[in-house]
Amino acid sequence: MAHRQDQQRRASIHDVASRAGVSAATVSKVMAGVATVKPENAQRVFDAIEQLGYRVDPLASDMRRAKRRIIGAIMPEFESEFFGQMVTQLESLAEQRGYTLVAASSRESEARETEILARMHDWRVAGVVLAPVRNEHGPAAAFMKANGMTGVLIDRVLSDDAFDTVSADSAAASAEVARELIGKGHRHILAVGLGEQAATVRTRLDGFRTTALNLAPDVRIDVVLAESHVEPLRAQLRDYFAEGERPTAVYSLFLKGTLVALSEFRRRGWHCPNDISLVGFDDAEWMQVTWPAIAAVVQPVRQIAGHAMEALFARIEGEEGPPTARLEPCRVFMRESVGSPGNGPHSAKPQ
Amino acid sequence: MAHRQDQQRRASIHDVASRAGVSAATVSKVMAGVATVKPENAQRVFDAIEQLGYRVDPLASDMRRAKRRIIGAIMPEFESEFFGQMVTQLESLAEQRGYTLVAASSRESEARETEILARMHDWRVAGVVLAPVRNEHGPAAAFMKANGMTGVLIDRVLSDDAFDTVSADSAAASAEVARELIGKGHRHILAVGLGEQAATVRTRLDGFRTTALNLAPDVRIDVVLAESHVEPLRAQLRDYFAEGERPTAVYSLFLKGTLVALSEFRRRGWHCPNDISLVGFDDAEWMQVTWPAIAAVVQPVRQIAGHAMEALFARIEGEEGPPTARLEPCRVFMRESVGSPGNGPHSAKPQ
DNA sequence: GTGAAAGCGCTAACAT
DNA sequence: ATGTTAGCGCTTTCAC
Numbered sequence: 001m002a003h004r005q006d007q008q009r010r011a012s013i014h015d016v017a018s019r020a021g022v023s024a025a026t027v028s029k030v031m032a033g034v035a036t037v038k039p040e041n042a043q044r045v046f047d048a049i050e051q052l053g054y055r056v057d058p059l060a061s062d063m064r065r066a067k068r069r070i071i072g073a074i075m076p077e078f079e080s081e082f083f084g085q086m087v088t089q090l091e092s093l094a095e096q097r098g099y100t101l102v103a104a105s106s107r108e109s110e111a112r113e114t115e116i117l118a119r120m121h122d123w124r125v126a127g128v129v130l131a132p133v134r135n136e137h138g139p140a141a142a143f144m145k146a147n148g149m150t151g152v153l154i155d156r157v158l159s160d161d162a163f164d165t166v167s168a169d170s171a172a173a174s175a176e177v178a179r180e181l182i183g184k185g186h187r188h189i190l191a192v193g194l195g196e197q198a199a200t201v202r203t204r205l206d207g208f209r210t211t212a213l214n215l216a217p218d219v220r221i222d223v224v225l226a227e228s229h230v231e232p233l234r235a236q237l238r239d240y241f242a243e244g245e246r247p248t249a250v251y252s253l254f255l256k257g258t259l260v261a262l263s264e265f266r267r268r269g270w271h272c273p274n275d276i277s278l279v280g281f282d283d284a285e286w287m288q289v290t291w292p293a294i295a296a297v298v299q300p301v302r303q304i305a306g307h308a309m310e311a312l313f314a315r316i317e318g319e320e321g322p323p324t325a326r327l328e329p330c331r332v333f334m335r336e337s338v339g340s341p342g343n344g345p346h347s348a349k350p351q
Numbered sequence: 352m353a354h355r356q357d358q359q360r361r362a363s364i365h366d367v368a369s370r371a372g373v374s375a376a377t378v379s380k381v382m383a384g385v386a387t388v389k390p391e392n393a394q395r396v397f398d399a400i401e402q403l404g405y406r407v408d409p410l411a412s413d414m415r416r417a418k419r420r421i422i423g424a425i426m427p428e429f430e431s432e433f434f435g436q437m438v439t440q441l442e443s444l445a446e447q448r449g450y451t452l453v454a455a456s457s458r459e460s461e462a463r464e465t466e467i468l469a470r471m472h473d474w475r476v477a478g479v480v481l482a483p484v485r486n487e488h489g490p491a492a493a494f495m496k497a498n499g500m501t502g503v504l505i506d507r508v509l510s511d512d513a514f515d516t517v518s519a520d521s522a523a524a525s526a527e528v529a530r531e532l533i534g535k536g537h538r539h540i541l542a543v544g545l546g547e548q549a550a551t552v553r554t555r556l557d558g559f560r561t562t563a564l565n566l567a568p569d570v571r572i573d574v575v576l577a578e579s580h581v582e583p584l585r586a587q588l589r590d591y592f593a594e595g596e597r598p599t600a601v602y603s604l605f606l607k608g609t610l611v612a613l614s615e616f617r618r619r620g621w622h623c624p625n626d627i628s629l630v631g632f633d634d635a636e637w638m639q640v641t642w643p644a645i646a647a648v649v650q651p652v653r654q655i656a657g658h659a660m661e662a663l664f665a666r667i668e669g670e671e672g673p674p675t676a677r678l679e680p681c682r683v684f685m686r687e688s689v690g691s692p693g694n695g696p697h698s699a700k701p702q
Numbered sequence: 703g704t705g706a707a708a709g710c711g712c713t714a715a716c717a718t
Numbered sequence: 719a720t721g722t723t724a725g726c727g728c729t730t731t732c733a734c
Contacts, residue, residue: 010475012711022720028713035720055473060711063726068410078438084430100470102453105439119451122406124361139401165365214687262640271642289613290641349405363727374705379729387703411727414710 011052020048031056038184058100071312072120072128072136073103074113074140076156080255081284082299083131086154089305090129090336097313098125106140108133121147124326127312131155135199136152136165144287154314156199156303157189159325164311166326170200170281171207171332176252177297178211185342186277188220192237192261193253196228204253222247233261248341249277256286258294273339283333292336303328358552362403363662371399382407386645405576422663423471423479424454425464425491427507432604432635434482435649437505438498440656442482449479450662451567457491459484464491472498478663482506486550487516503663504656507550510676515662519650521632522558523552524681527647528602528630529562531683535691537600537628539571543588544604544625547579555604573598585611599692606635609645624690634684643687 017024022041029062030037030045037045048054052339062068075083087103094101102125106113110133117140120128128151133137136157144151145162150158153165154160181189193206205223212219225231226241237260252258258280265276272278277297280287307326367374373392381396390423399405413419420609422445440453445452453476457464461484471479477680479502483489487508494504495498496513508516528624532540542559544552556574563570577584588611602608609631616627621631623643630646631638638645659679 013413013713014711016718023710025722028402030722032713038719041719047691057467057475057711058470059715060726061474062413063411063414063711063728064713065726079432079435081430084428084435087429088458091456100453100474101455102451105442105451106438118406119409122409123451124408124410198728221501257635259640262637266640266642284637285610286613286637286641289610289617290637291617361731364729365727374729376705377703377728380704383729389703392703408727411710414712414727415729416710 010057011054013054013056015052016045016054019052020044031199033100034185039087042093061243063147067126068124068339069099069318070123071099071101072117072123072125073101074106074116074120074128074130074132075103076108076131076133078103078105080282082255082301084284084302086131086305090309093305093309097309102205104309106133108139110134110138111219113138114143118151118188119141121149125149127151127316129154129308129312132143132199136163141204146337148314150312152308152315156197156306157200162323162324164190164308164315164324166308166311166328167200168330169327170204170306170330172205172327173250173281175211176332178208179215180258180338181249181251181277181279181296182212182215182219184277184338186247186341187216188222188247188341189217189249190222190224190240190245190247191251192233192257194221194228194230194233194257195225197198197254201225201253208251221246230256230260233257234264237261237264238267249279249338252280254277255280255282258282258296262294272337277341278337279332279340288302288333288335295335295338296333298331300328300330355539357395359406363406364405364407366403367396367399367405371395374456414457415556418477418667419475420450421474421476422450422452423468423474423476424452425457425467425471425479425481426455426620427459427482427484429456431633433606433633433652435484436652436657439668440653441660444660446658447575448660449655459483461485461489462490464489465494468500472500476500478667480505480659480663483508483550485547486505487511487514501663501666503659503666504661507548509554511674513674513676515659515666515675517655517659517679518551519655519681520678521555521681522631524648524683525555525558525602526562529559529681530566531685531689532600532602532628532630533563533566533570535628535689537598537692538567539573539598539692540600540602541573541575541591541596542602542604543608544574544576545579545581545584545608546576548605552576552604559602563660566608572600581611582607585615588612588615589618600630600689603629603631606631606633609633609647614643618695623688628690628692629688630683630685633699637685639686646689647684649680649684651679662681 013024013027017027027045030042066242073090077083093102104116111131131141132155136153150161153160153163156166157165157167159165173298209221225234226236243289250261252261261278270276283296283298285298356697364378366377381393416507424441428434442452455467464484479503482505483491487504502514504511504516506518508518510516542556545591550579575587577587601612603612612629621627632648634647634649638647
């Protein structure tokens with residue numbers, strides 16, 4: 001008794017049928033809520049279900065139906081707040097519609113991304129929410145296209161000719177960051193990013209640069225962009241500072257970049273905002289409790305998830321029409337890590 | 352062509368069979384690697400598979416087999432690094448064995464936990480990795496027991512009479528934290544935790560208290576334990592400090608507690624480690640880049656995931672024997688947020 | 703060596 | 719209003 005794990009055979013629809021004295025088809029109808037069943041029989045079925053603890057096997061049920069009530073979600077990683085919240089939201093929205101979400105992590109690899117997609121295709125999922133590693137032009141989206149899969153692209157995407165896309169309005173947020181920094185008097189700013197995430201990082205950089213140059217044509221914007229991994233970026237950043245470059249502010253175009261920038265500041269003994277200002281794209285819980293609190297762009301996770309699922313289910317239900325490309329507005333939180341340049345040490349110390 | 356999403360019917364095993372001029376049974380055998388197939392026929396089958404791009408439907412396949420090659424994972428949340436890494440690991444280990452991981456978030460709710468479990472039971476998953484919201488005595492574990500499900504319990508558990516358990520060795524890690532703090536001269540320490548996570552928080556507290564009292568019988572250990580939610584904890588902590596309590600160090604028994612402590616320090620203008628020291632259970636990436644870096648207990652995620660899956664698959668493959676209870680050793684990183692009491696301002700400033 | 707037959711648990715026509 | 723039939727796509731005896 002202690003560690004029995006006997007998988008006792010569960011009651012099937014036939015068990016219910018025979019116990020209720022009807023056919024399996026009738027049981028199925030009762031469960032589907034079809035009105036044309038004699039109330040008396042319906043009651044017997046309900047009783048039998050109750051007594052046997054019967055529950056439909058969703059896989060067997062899907063097997064027979066045309067489409068499976070499964071949604072696949074592919075995220076670049078699960079370790080960050082952003083994607084963690086995203087999966088939580090998507091799961092919740094899928095459940096609300098009676099679907100099960102099966103999430104997988106591509107671990108920032110396009111090869112793995114395609115493998116997962118192939119597996120989801122094998123599973124014959126009804127639809128896929130793909131947050132591609134790089135952008136909408138990768139092999140994964142191509143695979144979806146080639147196989148006529150239904151899907152939505154989110155996050156590191158702009159727009160696509162085959163799939164609906166939903167992402168944060170990076171350009172607008174970056175423009176706002178530019179306005180803030182220029183407004184505070186910064187004229188030498190470093191932008192830090194990872195090139196591989198082309199779709200978003202490019203947009204963020206362009207949105208920032210355009211607005212900054214527009215407001216202050218004399219502003220100098222340096223860019224440190226690593227190809228694809230964080231460690232090379234760290235090295236490049238170190239070299240950049242080692243050469244004596246001394247921007248008054250850093251705009252990190254993605255979360256890990258903010259961490260890297262912060263650790264390079266540490267190494268050099270620079271404090272925010274007195275020695276240098278810092279704003280990052282992507283917020284995290286810790287950013288408001290550290291000292292100084294780190295300024296950040298907050299992505300609208302719920303909106304992205306919500307509109308992605310809306311678009312996806314519309315397509316699943318057969319909606320026609322050209323793909324849509326949604327941009328959800330971000331919020332920018334200018335916290336203590338941003339100050340005015342040249343204010344010298346301690347001038348901007350929190351009270 | 353732009354937005355075609357025509358779900359073209361995929362090749363079935365019969366399509367392959369007729370193209371190769373054999374029966375479906377033979378195709379199945381070839382795919383299973385059965386040796387008793389004439390090489391010539393096997394080749395024809397392979398060719399047909401290739402030409403049709405045939406892939407087995409894993410769900411249909413599982414339908415026929417006894418057990419489905421699906422592992423369910425239930426985590427209290429997806430938003431933290433710890434559980435994010437855990438899911439990533441579990442997914443990877445499941446895949447290595449040809450299983451698919453279906454992860455779900457209980458969102459810190461025991462009610463939801465049981466619902467998810469029921470759904471996974473409906474799915475007839477081969478096994479479940481459950482990280483219970485509270486501990487091993489909750490309704491979810493009871494459900495698993497009652498239904499003869501195969502499973503492993505991880506994280507917020509100690510040991511169970513029905514399931515194997517794997518968790519971090521909280522007591523040992525807490526003892527080490529105690530040694531460090533007592534060694535540095537702290538004699539008034541506040542421990543902060545959430546009561547609902549009883550299994551782990553209790554252990555951490557006891558391990559800490561026992562060792563601390565043993566080393567310094569005169570030490571004063573205060574405890575602020577909230578029932579179940581973070582916000583009440585914040586309020587209690589605020590009250591505690593408002594009453595004039597002034598411990599020289601805080602040991603947070605879980606991640607959110609560290610955040611809450613930090614934000615209360617902020618509110619009062621206290622800096623670590625000069626005004627107060629801080630160590631938290633659970634590490635996070637940001638803790639090493641902020642100033643000061645936050646001392647933390649690092650949980651061995653990979654080991655926990657690894658041993659959990661090992662135990663689970665052993666049971667799935669029919670291993671008998673009493674449940675095992677593993678404790679995986681943690682590492683304690685004493686970073687700059689911990690100093691000696693009474694060193695006054697700036698005495699412990701990083702170089 | 704290979705294939706026919708049976709069926710996993712369910713649902714959707716089609717009869718009745 | 720209900721039951722019968724025919725599968726969904728696959729695997730597995732069990733004959734041949």
